[in-house]
Amino acid sequence: MTEIIPIGTGSAVPVKERGFSCVALRRPELALLFDCGEGTQLRLLHSDVKLSRVGAILITHLHGDHFFGLMGLLATMSLLHRDTPITVVGPAGLRDLVQRMPGLLPEELTFEVDFNELEHGHGRIMVLDGKGWRISASPLDHGVPCYGYRYEEEDLVGTLDVERARQLGVRNPRDFGRLKAGETIDLEDGTVVEASAVMGPSTPGGVFSYVTDTRPCPAAVDLALDADILYHEATFADELADRAEATGHSTTVDAARIALEAGAKRLLLSHFSARYRRFDELVSEARSVFPNSEAAVELSRYQLQPEAETIESN
Amino acid sequence: MTEIIPIGTGSAVPVKERGFSCVALRRPELALLFDCGEGTQLRLLHSDVKLSRVGAILITHLHGDHFFGLMGLLATMSLLHRDTPITVVGPAGLRDLVQRMPGLLPEELTFEVDFNELEHGHGRIMVLDGKGWRISASPLDHGVPCYGYRYEEEDLVGTLDVERARQLGVRNPRDFGRLKAGETIDLEDGTVVEASAVMGPSTPGGVFSYVTDTRPCPAAVDLALDADILYHEATFADELADRAEATGHSTTVDAARIALEAGAKRLLLSHFSARYRRFDELVSEARSVFPNSEAAVELSRYQLQPEAETIESN
Numbered sequence: 001m002t003e004i005i006p007i008g009t010g011s012a013v014p015v016k017e018r019g020f021s022c023v024a025l026r027r028p029e030l031a032l033l034f035d036c037g038e039g040t041q042l043r044l045l046h047s048d049v050k051l052s053r054v055g056a057i058l059i060t061h062l063h064g065d066h067f068f069g070l071m072g073l074l075a076t077m078s079l080l081h082r083d084t085p086i087t088v089v090g091p092a093g094l095r096d097l098v099q100r101m102p103g104l105l106p107e108e109l110t111f112e113v114d115f116n117e118l119e120h121g122h123g124r125i126m127v128l129d130g131k132g133w134r135i136s137a138s139p140l141d142h143g144v145p146c147y148g149y150r151y152e153e154e155d156l157v158g159t160l161d162v163e164r165a166r167q168l169g170v171r172n173p174r175d176f177g178r179l180k181a182g183e184t185i186d187l188e189d190g191t192v193v194e195a196s197a198v199m200g201p202s203t204p205g206g207v208f209s210y211v212t213d214t215r216p217c218p219a220a221v222d223l224a225l226d227a228d229i230l231y232h233e234a235t236f237a238d239e240l241a242d243r244a245e246a247t248g249h250s251t252t253v254d255a256a257r258i259a260l261e262a263g264a265k266r267l268l269l270s271h272f273s274a275r276y277r278r279f280d281e282l283v284s285e286a287r288s289v290f291p292n293s294e295a296a297v298e299l300s301r302y303q304l305q306p307e308a309e310t311i312e313s314n
Numbered sequence: 315m316t317e318i319i320p321i322g323t324g325s326a327v328p329v330k331e332r333g334f335s336c337v338a339l340r341r342p343e344l345a346l347l348f349d350c351g352e353g354t355q356l357r358l359l360h361s362d363v364k365l366s367r368v369g370a371i372l373i374t375h376l377h378g379d380h381f382f383g384l385m386g387l388l389a390t391m392s393l394l395h396r397d398t399p400i401t402v403v404g405p406a407g408l409r410d411l412v413q414r415m416p417g418l419l420p421e422e423l424t425f426e427v428d429f430n431e432l433e434h435g436h437g438r439i440m441v442l443d444g445k446g447w448r449i450s451a452s453p454l455d456h457g458v459p460c461y462g463y464r465y466e467e468e469d470l471v472g473t474l475d476v477e478r479a480r481q482l483g484v485r486n487p488r489d490f491g492r493l494k495a496g497e498t499i500d501l502e503d504g505t506v507v508e509a510s511a512v513m514g515p516s517t518p519g520g521v522f523s524y525v526t527d528t529r530p531c532p533a534a535v536d537l538a539l540d541a542d543i544l545y546h547e548a549t550f551a552d553e554l555a556d557r558a559e560a561t562g563h564s565t566t567v568d569a570a571r572i573a574l575e576a577g578a579k580r581l582l583l584s585h586f587s588a589r590y591r592r593f594d595e596l597v598s599e600a601r602s603v604f605p606n607s608e609a610a611v612e613l614s615r616y617q618l619q620p621e622a623e624t625i626e627s628n
Contacts, residue, residue: 012389012390012393013390013393013394014355014356014359014390015359016359016360019356020356020386038352038353038355038356038382038383038386039352039353039356041328041352042328042333042334042352042353045328045329045330046330062416063416063417064385064386064389064415064416064417065386065389068352068382068385068386068389068415069352071378071382072334072352072378072379072382075326075378075379075382076326076327076328079326079327080327097414097415097416100411100414101378101382101411102376102377102378102411103377103378
């Protein structure tokens with residue numbers, strides 16, 4: 001039931017049709033925001049994402065179009081008397097920038113902000129987890145400290161076939177629990193019951209990868225491995241590859257190559273340069289490399305695992 | 315030809331229908347912004363106010379809903395390669411908050427930001443002027459340092475009646491110039507020609523007063539004296555007068571009383587609490603005290619002096 005909701009798909013220079021960078025991930029019990037460009041709190045009002053449900057905000061880097069909305073969002077949460085803590089993950093220095101703003105000191109807010117500042121190093125590190133999910137981060141290649149994020153859900157355990165277990169002789173309620181946990185049971189009569197004999201197949205958890213702003217790099221592929229949705233910047237069309245390289249960005253084709261190499265299932269393109277008002281050609285370029293490419297549409301809801309949900313709803 | 319264009323009429327808690335505080339004043343040669351709440355640069359894209367024409371930004375106080383849009387707006391101006399200086403007027407401390415943000419140090423911007431920081435004192439002081447206009451500021455009563463602004467245009471000099479001047483004997487081209495400047499001319503034959511004899515009536519310059527956030531106070535009346543448009547906060551309805559007093563705000567009736575006492579011509583109400591989704595009753599309350607009251611409508615264009623412009627267009 002996890003949904004991805006693009007909130008802003010523009011890049012640094014604003015255009016009328018798009019917001020600054022933000023994408024929401026919505027689970028039944030909470031929402032996560034990736035980046036928080038200026039105006040995010042205003043655009044969220046037009047989405048189904050309630051401010052009160054936002055449990056964490058993960059910032060990629062300290063360029064204004066990716067975090068200038070964070071201060072106002074936290075201020076509003078306080079005005080609305082939020083009392084549950086929120087986690088903010090982002091590059092070192094973010095905490096200081098936020099807390100210098102009037103009204104955002106810890107003692108001024110109605111809730112706790114738990115900052116998790118990332119130091120630029122190498123490789124992927126765990127940065128956040130919750131019930132049934134976790135998020136890791138890797139440094140990208142943007143010229144300033146910048147992190148891509150990978151959200152992974154635990155596999156959903158299959159259903160216990162109670163009838164079959166009884167037939168095999170299982171009676172003790174605790175044994176049913178141990179089978180559900182994947183353990184093997186030795187019954188008193190010497191029968192060995194393996195979990196796989198009574199448990200239905202597990203459903204792989206969903207994977208969402210958020211990769212922006214960056215030149216194509218190995219970390220992007222690593223973050224996107226087997227992702228259900230790779231949400232990747234495509235600031236420029238292929239013909240501006242030189243400009244992408246010079247400014248630390250990716251083209252449509254770069255993004256598609258990352259998706260292909262990583263074995264991602266679906267590619268959502270975002271962070272479009274202000275020069276593009278139509279997406280047809282951008283999407284065509286990406287599809288020539290990775291067919292399941294689309295331009296992310298603001299305020300649309302993308303199911304992270306559409307197949308899994310179809311099964312559930314049957 | 316001066317126009318007032320409300321950009322955001324909400325207060326601190328955002329609602330779907332309104333933006334955070336900002337109002338633009340547009341002259342033929344430049345635009346001025348009063349306050350710059352989050353999202354101002356995005357909302358300006360939906361107005362006729364071009365970012366490149368904004369010559370100055372005047373901030374009332376350092377609550378986020380009045381200035382969190384300033385950082386992004388300056389960053390965007392730099393991305394667009396602005397090369398003309400801009401003036402930012404606001405409470406002491408504003409400069410430091412802005413310049414700590416990544417990308418906003420003087421050496422990082424493509425243009426100069428001339429900060430004019432106000433120290434909280436008493437009385438009205440001049441803070442900015444341009445060709446044919448000037449702006450003064452007075453401390454208001456909001457609990458934190460907060461300034462109201464008064465924009466005043468010079469009177470428009472009338473037209474010289476050249477025929478009449480010739481009949482009176484004026485010949486020297488320099489004498490025509492002196493008459494236009496209001497001087498008295500002594501001709502060689504002893505004739506004295508006063509400017510008033512040959513100059514048409516002058517047109518009074520327009521006055522725009524921006525008063526937010528504040529309890530009703532003498533400074534508000536002083537700022538609004540004879541204003542063509544008084545743009546005044548009305549955060550609360552009259553029944554919440556206690557809450558307005560407690561939070562340093564005005565009610566509809568407070569705003570109307572200021573307009574009445576100041577002899578303003580027109581009152582535009584703004585800074586509405588998120589609790590109000592309709593304005594009918596708020597406006598009715600104000601009109602019961604000051605009939606020419608309206609709720610400011612975002613992105614509408616209000617002529618500062620509609621009568622003067624009618625004359626001009628004849």
